[in-house]
Amino acid sequence: MTKQDFRIVGKSVKRDDVIEKVTGEGKYTGDYHMPGMLFGKIKRSEIAHAKIKSIDVSKALAYPGVKAVLTHHDVPRVLHYGSPHPRSASCTKDQYILDDRVRFWGEGVAAVAATSEEIADEALDLIEVEYEPLPGVYDIDTAQLPDAPLIHDVGPGGNLVIPPVHVERGDVDKGFAEADLILEGEFAGGRPTPTYMEPNVCVADWDGSNKLTFWTSTQTSFMVRGALAEVLGLPLNKVRVLVDHMGGGFGAKQDLFQHEFLCALLAKKCRRPVKMEFTRRETFVAGRSRHPFKLWLKQGFRKDGTLVAREMKVVFESGAYGSHSPGVTNVGTASATSLYRCDNVRLNGRAVYTNTPIAGAYRGYGVVQTYYALDIQMDEAAEKLGIDPAEMRLRNAVREGDIAPSGHPIIGHGLESCISHGVEAFNWAAKKGAPDRLVAGRPSARKGYGIGCEMHGSSAYPGIKEQGNATVKMNEDGSITLLTGAAGLGTGAHTALAQIVAEELGVTFSSVSVVHGDTDVVPWDIGAFASHTTYMVGTAAKMAAAELRARVLVRAAEKLQEKAENLEMVDGIITVTGKPGTSLTILEAMGPSRGIPAEHLIATGSYMPTKSYSFGAHFVEVEVDTETGIIECKKVMPVHDVGKIIHPIAAQGQVEGGVQQGIGHTLTENYVIDTSNGRSLNAGLVDYKMPLSMDMPDIETVLLEAAPDPGGPWGAKGIGEDPIIAIGPAIANAVYDAIGVRFHHYPITPEDVLNGLRAKQKDGANAGL
């Protein structure tokens, strides 16, 4: 990257959207109330797998205040993808709006619209459903049995969601033959959920021209528009999707949900606006979780620690529908080609249906699972070979030019930089070398230190050929409007985009205002996911700003009788290089004469990214209480290479939030499904235990600009997903360091710790999986 003095990029400028958040003025979807609005509710199945023999809605329809009831008899029978995500094109369409069959406990079987939420709720109890139960499948192992009950008639066979993903490079058998040490292990993970604070909510309103206006809390408004239009049989310009503020999504709000179709259909039937809002319980039951998984990993190492062969088999549990399983399986499996370089890899990834709630997209997207295994086994190998765990990772870290999971060469030494920096800053050698693991004043506690690493793409390429678009226009008074389709799910992405525009165009940050969240107005956008908004839309915005700048300078050159290339524009003031004293404001160059601008300046940048990778290494300190089994994460130092920092505080915020969720997944969070009947056991915020204010460790975030990517604005890469990946194995490795018990699964509960300690005492063996 060329050296450049930045005026706006790299500074934690005030986020405009935050003013609305701290005053309570920001409108979230649930804040819209309209005259005559009805409230929709969904009747959910109380059995995990069954045919619906009959469904009687007569009592519900007769209930005062009820305006409409929909069952599978009343809605278009269009088979669609569980997710409108383009990745799902590799998935067989497997979902109807409402079906005559239910595939998980809590699946919607009917929908009611009524004059109040309470009436709608009461009407649900009046709907009589007669089920013919079918044998259910509630775990990964059962789903794969040859005689397992089949959940779908479509698909590649058995309970597979997609044909198995197979990745092979080099000669794996030869690699193992050359290994001095071969390790083999089984790994598994539970069902963490994103648990965003804003429950899913939408409002549908049809106008007289048969146009649907649809407010919904989504990361992917254009995909929602597309899916609604397809299923409702409408052209795209007859569906307008709106989203202003959003109360988090973390990936899961990429799906098109059953309630969104039903809300639109109820509103159409009633000719009145309808709001449908999930209860907190529904965000679990009918939301999307991370994929539970089982994984087998075998790796060969030379004495000096060099990895020579890797073989992995992973099975992801998709739940009742495919949703993001194609993407998660592909990305998760392919991710194991990398992180630690290995010429000989053989990887197999599968996704299976079960009669459980749907697993979807969630921050870390399949990579959380596979890197958990990779990084724990790396620690085991380091110990067996007598090599320091950080040194072991440095020896194997991917380097410049290595082939990334996407098939592209890695740019820069990002991972090595993160590890080396963290080793110093965390004082790793001294901590690891301490003679004991005792905790002062807590005789039953033991300290432990661990490291975990990660890399993650800043786009979904090549799985999806993505496209970022941004339109920048200059108004008659010189103020700038940026139109973007990128959703503002809370990351500060819009601020980063405005910074990029202001920097590139040469205007003040405060002169840029952002318009977003209206599919009728903003340029098309694939959605806010895959850590790509700053990287991809940022580059598009920079392109548009550059075009505008050039056009302003051409006008200014005419007025100043200078060559455009001799002109500079900073903070909206155009000067001539080497001629102090000569200047023009934007308004003077472009300004209106009798209210008419010299030229209407509007430009759209359109950018199709390839792939860039961000890197990270997390260093953690834990305390494990050997009497209670409680693991406390005391200190975390996440070190991340983001290429170029656009907004430091927002980037740190992504890291700290990712660490929070990652700690939860590793230690306490698991949405538990009863494997005897598919019922949810802890669908609520008390029983699903997340790390809160009392639980959070000290986090000392380090951001590096070690490996700028030429595809991002000034080298910037993504940071949304990265921080959730490395924290898990870092904690598991620290727990081993503390108590000498190895765990291959998450969450690692106090009960696991106590059982592990007992087993260790009994026969010296590791408890493990």
Next chain:
Amino acid sequence: MTKTVLDLVVNGESRSFAVEGHRSLLDALREEAGLTGTKKGCDVGDCGACTVILDGKPINACMILAVEAQGAQITTIEGLQASPDDLHPLQQAFMEHGASQCGFCTPGILIMAKHLLESNPLPTDEEIRFGLSGNICRCTGYTKIFDAIRTAGKRMAETGMALPATKVEA
């Protein structure tokens, strides 16, 4: 359904609404008073997104019936600042520190922090953590929220904003 006339003082302004007996204070504030800054994150008292101050005490507005609040003085997020151009030190500090990401938990946390700081402007880290133990934030990891509350507390102590008119129970 029978409605009761509810008289409240909300953010210093007398308000009256007719509410059904089963409506929560949260629903009354959001739907009848039009004060949608107070958020519904769970509706069962678990998340703290609907924290408001009722007669000097922070409560989850989803956990009491509107009619139970008859005659009460209520402060919501909309009443935090003295005037539209004059942000409360907490709001200012939350913006400076990046303590709000998606912002859904922010109103509840700001109200809870206001209550905390007015009685204890220079809280220890443990007191801040304990004070927020009923407020779930899923985006920030809390780090920047803690920083913002410390900053705001110092400013409130300096400007005398933290001196409570009446002693508030901790």
